[in-house]
Amino acid sequence: MDLPPDHPAIPAPKVGVLLMNLGTPDGPDAKSVKRYLGEFLSDRRVVEIPPIAWQPILRGIILNTRPRKSAHAYQQVWREDGSPLAAITRAQAERLKTAFGPGVRVDWAMRYGRPAIAERLQAMKDAGCERILLAPLYPQYCAATTATANDKAFAHLARMRWQPAIRTLPPYHDDARYIDALRASVETGLAQLDFAPEALIASFHGMPKRTLELGDPYHCHCQKTARLLADALAPVLAGRPLTIAFQSRFGPAKWLGPATDETLVAEAKAGTRRVAILAPGFSADCLETLEELAIRGRESFLAAGGTHFAYLPCLNDEDGGIAMLRDILARELEGWVPLP
Numbered sequence: 001m002d003l004p005p006d007h008p009a010i011p012a013p014k015v016g017v018l019l020m021n022l023g024t025p026d027g028p029d030a031k032s033v034k035r036y037l038g039e040f041l042s043d044r045r046v047v048e049i050p051p052i053a054w055q056p057i058l059r060g061i062i063l064n065t066r067p068r069k070s071a072h073a074y075q076q077v078w079r080e081d082g083s084p085l086a087a088i089t090r091a092q093a094e095r096l097k098t099a100f101g102p103g104v105r106v107d108w109a110m111r112y113g114r115p116a117i118a119e120r121l122q123a124m125k126d127a128g129c130e131r132i133l134l135a136p137l138y139p140q141y142c143a144a145t146t147a148t149a150n151d152k153a154f155a156h157l158a159r160m161r162w163q164p165a166i167r168t169l170p171p172y173h174d175d176a177r178y179i180d181a182l183r184a185s186v187e188t189g190l191a192q193l194d195f196a197p198e199a200l201i202a203s204f205h206g207m208p209k210r211t212l213e214l215g216d217p218y219h220c221h222c223q224k225t226a227r228l229l230a231d232a233l234a235p236v237l238a239g240r241p242l243t244i245a246f247q248s249r250f251g252p253a254k255w256l257g258p259a260t261d262e263t264l265v266a267e268a269k270a271g272t273r274r275v276a277i278l279a280p281g282f283s284a285d286c287l288e289t290l291e292e293l294a295i296r297g298r299e300s301f302l303a304a305g306g307t308h309f310a311y312l313p314c315l316n317d318e319d320g321g322i323a324m325l326r327d328i329l330a331r332e333l334e335g336w337v338p339l340p
């Protein structure tokens with residue numbers, strides 16, 4: 001039966017995959033960083049202090065001091081195509097565009113800043129996606145990352161009369177494909193070094209310790225990733241440990257430990273001269289890896305007596321990382337798209 005002439009056009013039904021990452025400022029300048037930090041640090045999933053106590057500290061102190069310092073850090077890692085986190089996430093979406101067949105649209109969005117989750121989700125719906133897989137690109141579940149990205153998507157869905165069907169990508173911290181992609185990437189990275197590290201450190205983003213006590217599985221997921229990766233790397237480690245550490249401490253509360261910066265200094269002081277460090281929890285290199293680890297981590301280690309330091313990059317948009325993402329996303333799309 002033909003549609004009446006005044007009926008809106010009906011696009012062919014499609015499936016969408018929305019890659020979501022944390023977000024980043026629009027530029028490496030204090031004004032852009034201030035806008036970004038204002039949104040990020042006002043998220044109650046990130047800072048769980050009641051707003052009546054937190055907002056005056058944030059607006060009165062932090063947003064008047066930190067943006068200039070952070071902008072300086074961003075300037076050291078900014079690329080011609082923008083923020084590393086945004087450029088790499090964009091490249092991941094680009095490389096996955098044709099991975100699931102012609103009926104599947106792949107896009108990317110950021111929890112804070114641009115492109116916004118609401119905007120890209122709406123674009124998917126407008127393009128005819130009736131089923132959407134939300135994919136927060138955090139291997140280890142954390143309420144401050146995974147849950148808030150999904151919350152943001154659901155907040156937009158709450159405004160839709162005709163919602164698409166939704167799935168969310170579960171954490172993949174112990175998925176054999178993720179562990180194997182990390183193993184291969186570490187082996188390649190180590191083979192390219194002109195020195196043999198005596199110690200290998202896996203640095204994860206930190207969280208307030210209280211979140212572990214309140215039941216967030218993040219710490220456990222990090223520990224499991226590190227244990228599985230150490231097992232997979234056993235022939236390379238040859239008896240040396242894979243040391244776990246937590247970086248990027250923020251504020252005066254107690255955070256998960258040991259702290260990465262303190263671990264690097266302690267290693268050097270204990271006589272370790274050659275170290276390699278990786279950041280398995282980040283799906284894309286960003287300020288926290290390129291500036292905090294590869295620049296400041298190196299400085300701390302060498303200043304404390306180390307002689308050789310290597311930062312091993314994230315999986316990013318390299319072949320191994322993309323193949324892993326394609327496989328774990330394809331599994332979540334089962335029943336929605338024909339099997340490859």
Ligand SMILES: C=CC1=C(C)c2cc3[nH]c(cc4nc(cc5[nH]c(cc1n2)c(C)c5CCC(=O)O)C(CCC(=O)O)=C4C)c(C)c3C=C
Binds near residue numbers: 145206208282285
């Ligand atoms: C209370 C503060 C913070 C919590 C909790 C937190 C958790 C958390 N963050 C990531 C991943 C990233 N964080 C990044 C930057 C960043 N993180 C915080 C603070 C908290 N993070 C700040 C203030 C900043 C901004 C930069 C700075 O001023 O230091 C980034 C990089 C963004 C970029 O533009 O490159 C990522 C990625 C995880 C995974 C996590 C909890 C598990």
Ligand SMILES: [Fe+2]
Binds near residue numbers: 205248
């Ligand atoms: Fe962070």
Ligand SMILES: [Fe+2]
Binds near residue numbers: 248287288292
């Ligand atoms: Fe940091």
